[in-house]
């Protein structure tokens with residue numbers, strides 16, 4: 001095995017490293033966006049690089065997008081009112097319009113196979129629970145509404161999510177394309193509680209071989225889901241000034257981009273779901289669709305899945321022997337809990353997408369870990385028993401990850417553009433010699449170490465530019481005012497700057513506590529990472545001992561001259577200053593008359609500050 005693979009795999013000297021211990025690859029590109037080497041492997045169980053996944057994703061993206069917009073894949077059923085099974089917290093709700101879900105009410109618009117009669121349990125109360133489940137849950141039967149072979153669901157538990165939800169009386173049908181996953185404003189204590197309980201599920205008690213790898217995989221799945229949600233809410237974010245939805249680079253960097261580990265976890269999840277799809281490929285191509293429309297869907301499925309490769313993820317390393325089967329059971333029940341925690345999410349839109357994606361991961365895990373590659377019959381049985389909702393969730397989850405990866409690549413372009421623009425602006429600042437004026441306007445301080453160095457040289461040099469990363473020049477380069485530029489540029493991946501500017505410690509597999517009670521560390525001494533050049537020796541002037549009368553006389557004369565010049569200039573400049581003041585006042589009155597916001601008149605309240613105030 002290549003040493004690069006060993007390092008990326010987290011295997012050192014026969015010891016399995018936790019995710020947090022895996023050394024981050026050296027940065028090889030000019031940009032430090034996400035500080036990742038795209039030619040390194042995605043993880044210990046993946047024989048695929050970040051770049052290869054980017055290429056695959058680029059190829060399949062159009063078909064995958066069409067697939068999830070097709071009538072067959074765009075509807076999902078869930079119970080939006082199910083009570084939280086873990087804690088008594090069923091009174092909260094999210095009042096933002098963005099949290100709402102539009103459910104399907106106009107049934108006439110739906111294709112025949114989505115009509116209530118076909119969905120069975122929505123209306124047909126005469127069916128027994130088992131019958132309803134069979135009708136509802138046999139994916140193959142649902143492709144054509146006239147063939148309904150009954151498949152028994154007896155046998156050992158192989159479920160990683162609660163599939164009962166799909167035939168619950170309370171369940172509603174939702175058009176996923178009409179309810180995009182995006183920024184909803186959901187946050188605060190409630191969402192942190194959800195995330196901390198999800199991460200707490202990653203506390204395996206068994207001390208079996210391979211536990212570390214399983215624990216690491218569990219963590220990566222959850223963190224990848226979290227990061228993918230963070231990417232979507234940053235990519236489709238509401239700009240409160242323009243009232244338009246669009247990407248928010250600063251938010252993305254603060255939530256995901258500054259944490260290479262989180263970005264890598266999105267790629268890891270992509271590999272897991274892709275492998276599950278690859279694994280059921282032979283069965284998907286044998287599906288019998290009823291009409292020409294479905295044939296289109298089938299060809300889109302084939303074109304997506306045929307681009308995937310078995311080496312993308314090796315599930316066999318996780319639970320490879322009998323000893324680890326207990327661990328697998330633990331893994332399964334813990335992941336099931338993650339899917340159930342979604343019922344505690346107060347924001348309906350977030351709950352919807354949380355349910356879709358956890359169901360998608362649960363389906364992938366079932367396919368990966370419960371299908372024995374040597375047993376053809378068992379394989380067929382597992383695939384046959386997939387419900388259509390599991391398949392819909394599987395493809396939609398793959399689409400979410402694919403969209404995340406596309407967004408990450410777009411954010412990288414934006415980041416590089418911003419960096420270039422920032423660089424140009426910084427150079428322009430020096431050329432125009434208006435550096436201190438701008439800083440004064442921004443009301444920011446500049447580090448003394450930087451002032452010392454900038455005084456040494458009038459031309460911008462690397463030390464000076466490096467010094468810039470230490471100070472908050474967000475206004476100068478147009479980044480979020482609350483964010484330190486070094487963090488915004490990803491120069492420091494140790495800290496997580498939340499939207500409100502809070503600095504929390506980065507959490508990792510071994511650091512769940514940081515999520516439960518985010519620790520605020522005492523600020524570290526600044527500039528410790530900056531290598532300062534030795535201080536220049538300033539030639540010292542010889543001390544003058546003589547304090548002659550003539551020197552004192554000249555000083556006095558100079559002072560009198562300066563005072564006279566000042567008085568003369570003041571009289572001379574008075575009309576000009578009065579005219580300016582009048583003009584300024586008139587301008588200000590005119591602006592208020594035509595309704596221009598007050599910050600335009602007020603230098604201390606730049607648009608950036610104004611934006612922060614109204615947020």
Ligand SMILES: Cc1cc2nc3c(=O)[nH]c(=O)nc-3n(C[C@H](O)[C@H](O)[C@H](O)COP(=O)(O)OP(=O)(O)OC[C@H]3O[C@@H](n4cnc5c(N)ncnc54)[C@H](O)[C@@H]3O)c2cc1C
Pocket residue numbers: 181182183184185186187188191192194195222223224226227228229230233255262342345349350351353354496498499504505506507508514515518
């Ligand atoms: C199931 C679910 C679905 C959601 N869907 C949406 C949605 O569609 N739209 C929306 O606007 N909001 C959604 N949210 C809310 C969103 O995820 C955040 O919780 C919210 O925006 C507040 O963010 P935050 O910065 O306070 O930190 P949070 O994202 O709540 O994170 C809490 C802490 O976890 C750690 N952390 C963050 N990301 C990771 C990661 N990837 N890996 C490891 N640790 C991490 C950090 O230390 C952070 O301080 C959802 C929340 C949940 C629980």
